[in-house]
Amino acid sequence: xxxxxxxxxxxxxxxxxxxxxxxxxxxxxxxxxxxxxxxxxxxxxxxxxxxxxxxxxxxxxxxxxxxxxxxxxxxxxxxxxxxxxxxxxxxxxxxxxxxxxxxxxxxxxxxxxxxxxxxxxxxxxxxxxxxxxxxxxxxxxxxxxxxxxxxxxxxxx
Amino acid sequence: xxxxxxxxxxxxxxxxxxxxxxxxxxxxxxxxxxxxxxxxxxxxxxxxxxxxxxxxxxxxxxxxxxxxxxxxxxxxxxxxxxxxxxxxxxxxxxxxxxxxxxxxxxxxxxxxxxxxxxxxxxxxxxxxxxxxxxxxxxxxxxxxxxxxxxxxxxxxx
DNA sequence: GTCGGTGCAAATGCTTTGCATTGAT
DNA sequence: ATCAATGCAAAGCATTTGCACCGAC
Numbered sequence: 001x002x003x004x005x006x007x008x009x010x011x012x013x014x015x016x017x018x019x020x021x022x023x024x025x026x027x028x029x030x031x032x033x034x035x036x037x038x039x040x041x042x043x044x045x046x047x048x049x050x051x052x053x054x055x056x057x058x059x060x061x062x063x064x065x066x067x068x069x070x071x072x073x074x075x076x077x078x079x080x081x082x083x084x085x086x087x088x089x090x091x092x093x094x095x096x097x098x099x100x101x102x103x104x105x106x107x108x109x110x111x112x113x114x115x116x117x118x119x120x121x122x123x124x125x126x127x128x129x130x131x132x133x134x135x136x137x138x139x140x141x142x143x144x145x146x147x148x149x150x151x152x153x154x155x156x157x
Numbered sequence: 158x159x160x161x162x163x164x165x166x167x168x169x170x171x172x173x174x175x176x177x178x179x180x181x182x183x184x185x186x187x188x189x190x191x192x193x194x195x196x197x198x199x200x201x202x203x204x205x206x207x208x209x210x211x212x213x214x215x216x217x218x219x220x221x222x223x224x225x226x227x228x229x230x231x232x233x234x235x236x237x238x239x240x241x242x243x244x245x246x247x248x249x250x251x252x253x254x255x256x257x258x259x260x261x262x263x264x265x266x267x268x269x270x271x272x273x274x275x276x277x278x279x280x281x282x283x284x285x286x287x288x289x290x291x292x293x294x295x296x297x298x299x300x301x302x303x304x305x306x307x308x309x310x311x312x313x314x
Numbered sequence: 315g316t317c318g319g320t321g322c323a324a325a326t327g328c329t330t331t332g333c334a335t336t337g338a339t
Numbered sequence: 340a341t342c343a344a345t346g347c348a349a350a351g352c353a354t355t356t357g358c359a360c361c362g363a364c
Contacts, residue, residue, distance in 0.1 A: 032363055034319065053353075068321045073354060089246035092329080094353055109289065112298055120289060128279060129304050132266065138306040141269055145302045147286050148243075149295040189338055189343060210328075225346045230329060249354080251328055319362075326355070336345065 270311035
């Protein structure tokens with residue numbers, strides 16, 4: 001069911017641990033790999049899914065790491081640039097982020113009554129994306145698909 | 158109350174139903190259909206596409222309507238509840254909104270280099286959505302598909 | 315030793331809210 | 340007449356930034 005054929009260099013990158021991917025990115029930009037940045041990435045890996053900035057701070061505290069809110073946000077920003085995480089925006093309240101590097105993109109279905117969130121993966125969407133990009137001459141990078149629906153166990157009112 | 162005369166047949170067709178849909182929604186909630194709310198909906202119809210809160214205010218001013226920022230936001234909120242518009246979130250900076258009622262959903266492709274935005278419509282996405290909902294027993298309401306890509310005219314760096 | 319990084323607190327900017335006044339029904 | 344709606348300005352809140360000190364290379 002896989003729609004994209006990763007190139008060999010992509011495969012190589014995917015197999016490398018995330019931390020070296022991040023380290024490599026930082027080095028390429030002349031930036032430093034600090035303990036705080038390592039701690040933030042560890043906490044994100046530990047959550048392994050959707051997270052928001054505040055939750056990330058809690059996870060860091062839970063693991064006994066003291067990283068300021070500012071550094072946390074600054075690291076999130078770097079991880080976005082590095083393509084290790086992406087934003088997943090559900091509402092205008094706050095941003096959610098998602099560990100994406102080396103993973104198949106996950107799509108989301110949200111219940112409009114209960115707020116229940118279901119993750120799913122549909123490779124055909126990647127095919128649609130690639131076809132549309134090809135038609136317009138664009139180079140695909142990523143995509144997000146969100147379904148708004150009502151779950152079967154939502155109250156009938 | 159002075160209803161603005163529609164200037165094109167397209168607008169005339171669209172305006173009547175939308176305004177009654179909104180009026181009906183408000184009545185069902187025991188709320189009032191005020192000139193300010195009508196003006197906001199008119200301005201949204203005039204833009205006929207993606208808009209953000211600040212742009213909406215400019216459109217209102219352009220049409221000679223004085224609606225406060227607060228009322229504008231409050232009306233946007235009501236239109237969201239009524240299912241007439243939906244949020245289209247591209248970044249965590251600010252919300253974008255989209256007139257959706259009675260239209261096929263429009264999807265978006267964003268250039269990650271230039272910020273160029275292209276709208277497209279892909280009916281097969283609706284089919285994918287409906288199939289996934291059916292499989293899980295959910296009732297589909299809407300969906301959003303966003304492609305992140307690089308446009309052909311973006312600088313190569 | 316050099317810069318870049320960090321933490322803190324203050325700033326930013328979109329969005330929401332309290333309150334006195336206005337207006338739709 | 341009644342009670343919701345409006346406008347203004349102030350408040351909220353997630354996120355960003357300025358600055359003085361700290362630490363990775």
